[in-house]
Amino acid sequence: MPSFQTEDIPHGFAFDEAGKIIHPRYVRVIVTPPPEGPTFGWKRFYLSFGASFGDAKVRVGLYKGGTWTTQILDVTNSGGKVGLTIETGTEKVSVGRMKTSxxxxxxxxxxxxxxxxQA
Known part of the structure; x- marks a missing residue:
């Protein structure tokens, strides 16, 4: 059964323009359920971002198999939502605002x- 969750990203920059952490209190961690098991099984997660009254940059960290990978997304006021598909087996995701300069x-x-x- 499809489901969703949404939340605001807090005000304040978590990362500088190079992706270095400024302060972790501005990062949000999203924990995903395990892909195995009859109750918690899922096929795909989609993570999207939206902005209003200006443009923003978001640093997304994906933790899978003991390794972090990162993506940088530009989220604009004039465009639609921006997102990515989270691979099966991803255990957690961190998101935070990043300075553009x-x-x-x-x-x-x-x-x-x-x-x-999507289960």
Missing amino acids: ANDRDDDIPLSWLLES
Whole structure:
């Protein structure tokens, strides 16, 4: 059965323009259920982001098989939602605002994530 969860990404930059952590309190960690088992099994997760009143950059960390990989997404006010498919076996996802440049001060643009699952 499809399901979803959504939440705002907090105001404040979690990462600088190079992707280095500024402060972890601005990062949100999303934990995914295990892919095996009759109750918790799932086929796919889709993670999307949307922004309003400005453009934002989001750093997404994916933890699978003991390794973190990262993706950088540009989320715009004038565009639709931006997202990715989370592979089966991914255990957790971290998301946080990232500066677009050293002079970026727009850390309060409304920005949310949406996690949709398909079992």
